[in-house]
Amino acid sequence: MPLYKTITPNSQTTVKIWKIEESYDDLMQGMTLKPETLKRVLGMKSELHQRGFLSVRKLLAEFGYYDTDLFYDENGKPHLKDGKQISITHSFNFSGVIISDSIVGIDIEKHRDKITVIAHKFVDYEVDYLDELSSCYIKKLTAIWCVKESLYKLFAVPGLSFKDCLLVIPFELIDEETKAWVDYKDKKHLYNIRFLEFEGFTCAYAAE
Template sequence: MPLHKVVYLQPNTKLYLWKISEDYNTLFREVRLKDSSLARLEGMKSESHQKGFLAVRMILQHLEYTDFDLLYDEFGKPHLKPQGCSIKDLELSISHSHDFSAIVISEQKVGLDLEQLKDKTLKIAPRFMDISHLENLSTEDKIKKATVIWGIKESIFKLKNEIGISFSDHISETAFTFDDKITTATLKFNNKEENFKIRFDQEEDYIFVCAFEAVK
């Protein structure tokens, strides 16, 4: 299907969501892959992961990029190859969960996480967050908030891309309600404190979270 939705997160930052309704063969026929990407695709054991991988390339093609414009650094972080006379290098982050693939493209560093709402997130919440932040909420709202908090930590982890960051020990979020759609978070790691702006929202039964470095 065509691109599902574009979300304008802030100036010069857009989130692109692709709802995966196609079968594997349809997606595979629609994209051109460089040899390294084809090898990655063939090495994936899950068809869901394969379809998510291909749907990301469908988003790129919608934006007039290709798989050949998507580069990965030595740490596995994705980057877009500069196009034409572009003055600014664009930053991007990628995420996939079940029926959706997503890309956020920005002129500033960004991390993206996309998660399906599920009971399991609430069950494992004590491992990655202060569960007192879920007090006085319905079970449904606890799942939503725990999913947002997981996404905050995952998106910051992806933005920083540093080995050793602990979700529970190093990343904390400012108090928020789900209706806020925005909050802030702090990373305390390697004797340094960094602040981040957070945007989040729900699309069907999925939560997306984007983290941006706070302007000093």
Template sequence: MPFYKDYSDKNATILYWKYSEEDHFDAEELIEPENLEKAKDYHPKKLIEHLMVRKLLKMVLPDRKILYKTAGEPYLWPPAAQISITHSFPFAALAISKNRVGIDLEKVSDKILRIKKKFLHPNEIAWTEGQENEVELITIIWVIKESLYKVHLSKYWSLKDYYEVYPFDVNNIGEVKCRVFDDFFNHEFTAKVTKVEDFYFAIVEETRDLNDV
């Protein structure tokens, strides 16, 4: 484990790991029996990502396992806390919280320009398009929206129509304001964003009961 960061706070344990060729895993030991047959067909890098997440879980909650709902959302069993996972080789991260939590990471690449109009709100296009650092700006927007999707109860499918990230300075991105909304509600959040090598990593935590809003 040559690169390891702890982004934990008072509500959540959030751990981040970079893979090294020195790392060795036992898939049968780490992968849940319910997921093992499927995992055997994974691409080697994808399998490593999953193994890193399970190794992180064993460090915090060794008696728990990760299962998946029909829609693919991960959850702990037996129930102990809320979780969120994200991975993009060679990185993987795990969040465990008493509240709903969403994390996501993405490598900076100009390929994201090809799909930007599929997930950018018109307000976001207005302040990002044509900027010198446009690729970084919209990569940050992407990881924030992916994290929001994981944490918000609505699970709206359209990141373009129902999720918005407010303008921010790419050189000062510690906290970024964002929201999930429709014609009947507006839920405001603050995302924590950091850059690790050429990846951006976002954390969104629920701080209130959305059902009471």
């Protein structure tokens, strides 16, 4: 089943993850898209991106929504017409959607060694508890990125610095949860974050 996983962290929040096994043509079959959505899909140069985008519409259907129920604001943040809060992510052959009564953020990332090259761009405080020689170093870096990306989507302030404004307290991968805060305009906003690993990927999600 392409619907890979459903998680219900509380009665107001649901996460659904899709494993993208279908071809572009299979995903398009029977799908009704708004003209602007279809134009956007057809304009994508990468079929992998197209399939990720379309799989998100499949996830919407799993929640009982249609493409017409989804719209984006001027900052590219997704919204649902019924007022429910939504966040969207896709990476390679997985996509995810979280829907809640509260403001939410979600991110999925593949474990890749190249994350070490950009670590200096998003890690600061976290250096104190990271061990570059650990066999879990790539996974921990990926988890930190996912946590920060989910918070960035939730907080929705364009240009918010991952390195300076988003801080993740020490955690163990086995715990599958941590706390993180957004330090913005002399105020600190604390959030509980949950994360999980599957098939060489990490997913993190946050809710207010």
